[in-house]
Amino acid sequence: MSVGSALIPLINIEAYLVGIGALSAGGVVGLAIAAGVGQSLGKIVWYEVARRGVDSAWAQRKLSSPKVRPVYDRWVARMEGRPWFGGAVMFAAAFVGVPPLLVMAAVGGALRMPLVVFVPTIVVGRTLRFWLILVGVHVAIG
Structure with a gap:
């Protein structure tokens, strides 16, 4: 379920976890870990699609736009050589959901964020998010 929800935004893993x-x-820890790892696997797909797609003719045409190119170049400059900055943004997306993780997974791929930063950050952020949801449910139902 968690992999599917990472790939298809209409599937809400949080509602499922509740x-x-x-x-x-x-067993909330085990459920949180399973959901966090599953979500991360699905986001790696988005990451790879963007990483490989940024070199396509279509993407290069889009990036040549005078409005898009400066924004892309600014984010590349922010991310390159600053894995802590990229990791912090990705952690916020994974844990809080702002910016949306699906979007940030694609951005991470397009900007070629190192997988050694991307994957652990997503796993930890998502696992903590899901653990808090599951603990909240257990507290609420007593």
Whole structure:
């Protein structure tokens, strides 16, 4: 479910976790880890599509736009050689959801963020987010 929700934005993993959390007697850590890893696997797909697609003729035409190119170049400059900055933005997207993680996964791929930064950041951020949701459900239902 978590991989599918990472690939298809209409599937809401948080709502699913609330339902599963209400039905489970415990094991929230395991559920959170499974959901976090699954979401990360799905976001890696978006990352790779963007990483490979940025060199396509279509993307290069879009990037040649006088409005788009400066924004793209500014983000490349921010990310290159600053893995902590990119990691912080990606963690915020994974944990809080702002900016949206799907968008940031594509941006990370297009900007060629190192996978050694991208993957652990997403796994930790998503796992913590899902753990808090599951703990909240258990606290709410007593």
